[in-house]
Amino acid sequence: MSRDKDDLSGLRRKRDRGRRLRTAVLSIISVVLVALLIGGLFLALDGRDTRIRLAFFNQDTVKQTLTASGLIVREEIQLRAPGSGLLFPLYNSGSRISKLDQVATVLFPGHEGSAGRLHNLQKQIYHRQAELIRTDFTQPQVQKARELGRAEIAKTLTSARLAAGSGDVQNLDLVRVELEQTINRNSDQLRWLEFDDIELQGLQRQYKTLIASLKSGEQGNAITCYNSGWLSFRNRSTSLRQSDLITLDKERLLHELAESENMSPPFAYPAPIEQDEHALTLITGQEQYLAFFLPELKGKPLNPYQHYTVSSLTTDVSLTDCKVLRQEELADGLLLIFRTRQGIDRLADLSGDTFRITISQQTGLIMPIASLLDYAPEQRAARIMKIEGGKTVIVPVIVEATDGFYVLIRGRDGDPLAPKVADIYVRNPAQFEAGIVID
Numbered sequence: 001m002s003r004d005k006d007d008l009s010g011l012r013r014k015r016d017r018g019r020r021l022r023t024a025v026l027s028i029i030s031v032v033l034v035a036l037l038i039g040g041l042f043l044a045l046d047g048r049d050t051r052i053r054l055a056f057f058n059q060d061t062v063k064q065t066l067t068a069s070g071l072i073v074r075e076e077i078q079l080r081a082p083g084s085g086l087l088f089p090l091y092n093s094g095s096r097i098s099k100l101d102q103v104a105t106v107l108f109p110g111h112e113g114s115a116g117r118l119h120n121l122q123k124q125i126y127h128r129q130a131e132l133i134r135t136d137f138t139q140p141q142v143q144k145a146r147e148l149g150r151a152e153i154a155k156t157l158t159s160a161r162l163a164a165g166s167g168d169v170q171n172l173d174l175v176r177v178e179l180e181q182t183i184n185r186n187s188d189q190l191r192w193l194e195f196d197d198i199e200l201q202g203l204q205r206q207y208k209t210l211i212a213s214l215k216s217g218e219q220g221n222a223i224t225c226y227n228s229g230w231l232s233f234r235n236r237s238t239s240l241r242q243s244d245l246i247t248l249d250k251e252r253l254l255h256e257l258a259e260s261e262n263m264s265p266p267f268a269y270p271a272p273i274e275q276d277e278h279a280l281t282l283i284t285g286q287e288q289y290l291a292f293f294l295p296e297l298k299g300k301p302l303n304p305y306q307h308y309t310v311s312s313l314t315t316d317v318s319l320t321d322c323k324v325l326r327q328e329e330l331a332d333g334l335l336l337i338f339r340t341r342q343g344i345d346r347l348a349d350l351s352g353d354t355f356r357i358t359i360s361q362q363t364g365l366i367m368p369i370a371s372l373l374d375y376a377p378e379q380r381a382a383r384i385m386k387i388e389g390g391k392t393v394i395v396p397v398i399v400e401a402t403d404g405f406y407v408l409i410r411g412r413d414g415d416p417l418a419p420k421v422a423d424i425y426v427r428n429p430a431q432f433e434a435g436i437v438i439d
Contacts, residue, residue: 052438053427054387057419060366062401062408064359067313070292071256071352073240074344075285076232078278081106082221087273088115089280090211093233094345097225097282104280105220106273114210114219115270121207128200225282232281232348233269242289245337250330253293260352283348287341289325290355295333302327302336302359309358310338317346362401364408365419371427372407375399384409385429386419392426392436393417 081087085106097103107114215222238256240248248256273279290310302308304324311318322338347353367384369375373394375382380399385392395417397409411418419425426432 052432054424055427057365057367057421057423057425059363059421061361061363062366062403062406063361064403065356066294066296066359067354067356068292068294069257069261069352070290070355071238071253071260072288072290072347072350073238073242073245074283074288075242076237076281076283077227079223079280079282081273081275081277081279082223084273084275085220086112086115086270087279088270089233090214091231093231094348095231097229097231099226099228101225102215102222103225103231104223105214107220111219114214118210121203121210125200125203125207128203129195132195132197223279227282227284229282229284230344230348232283234281234349234351235278237281238351245289245291246326250293250335253291253335257352283344287339288344290338290340292336293333294336297334298332301329301334308338311356312347313354313356314350315346317343319343362408364400364410366406366408367425368427369402369405369407371425371429373429384419385426385432387424387438388417390438392432392434392438394434395419
């Protein structure tokens with residue numbers, strides 16, 4: 001009897017195992033079938049639900065840029081402290097200074113409060129102007145500054161769109177910095193607008209009176225400029241001179257670049273100083289030189305007869321007149337020296353910076369790179385889908401330039417279907433065929 005029970009239990013265990021195995025197999029098959037069904041639905045929806053998207057051709061500019069650290073070299077002289085005390089500049093950095101003007105004072109003991117009073121007046125002027133800006137939008141100066149701000153922010157947002165399209169995280173971060181600087185610059189422009197306001201004019205008169213007292217030497221030793229130029233709050237500078245850039249080698253340039261990156265930023269004033277210390281810097285030359293070493297341009301020298309645009313990423317300034325003063329092709333890159341007469345005031349506090357260099361820019365018919373068919377970058381060839389006679393047609397084109405998100409294109413010579421301004425093209429051509437009638 002016991003043996004019969006054991007045989008019966010064994011049969012039950014086998015049946016249970018069989019049921020569990022069949023259940024597991026059926027579950028796996030069900031999952032696979034559901035996955036196939038979902039995948040089929042997605043494919044069907046992709047093919048059925050996509051709508052044709054159209055756009056007009058228009059002309060625009062595509063730029064090829066690179067980002068690099070650069071050294072700034074100028075003709076300049078050191079302004080030294082005439083005594084010990086609290087150094088207090090009387091002009092903003094970058095201000096244009098006349099010969100024999102007093103640009104700063106080293107306050108005598110007991111007169112340190114003058115710096116605080118000057119800062120307090122600056123704050124009161126700022127707050128009064130901000131209040132007037134909020135309550136009076138009819139002022140022409142306010143409207144002009146706001147329009148300028150809107151245009152600059154729109155330009156920055158275009159840069160953000162391009163960076164987002166290329167997926168470049170570094171460029172997105174640079175765009176964020178650019179946007180912050182644009183907003184800050186516009187705020188500064190609004191801050192120093194002149195208004196026909198009694199309270200504001202009274203504050204400005206007090207400010208000018210205090211400045212005149214500090215310049216006169218009544219409260220400290222004034223620092224006088226014996227040359228004209230632009231004021232810089234730097235109290236350190238590169239040992240290079242402009243003439244040195246004609247002969248320097250790569251190793252010296254890289255050393256100076258590293259030194260400029262490690263250089264401490266200008267002091268926040270007022271600041272204690274000892275007699276005869278380097279207090280401020282006066283930029284006396286009318287030009288500044290920008291020095292770069294660019295591995296990206298190995299074997300790609302620039303056109304020496306062209307003007308280039310070099311933009312500072314720390315400030316908002318774009319130098320559009322940069323001429324190649326020297327370029328030397330090395331085994332691992334290009335040593336490049338630009339000369340510019342622009343932006344001396346805006347870059348006055350910098351001895352080095354990160355710049356965006358526009359290597360080339362080209363204007364033509366523009367479209368998203370994603371709207372191309374059969375794009376072959378090496379051959380600069382592609383096809384597009386455009387609307388001709390109310391139908392979709394495929395047209396071969398030549399890709400003339402790209403920034404990684406947009407392309408400039410032109411049709412082949414003699415092609416009657418070559419695209420032109422105001423022609424309509426299909427932005428998502430991969431889902432459609434030629435010959436589709438567009439209602």
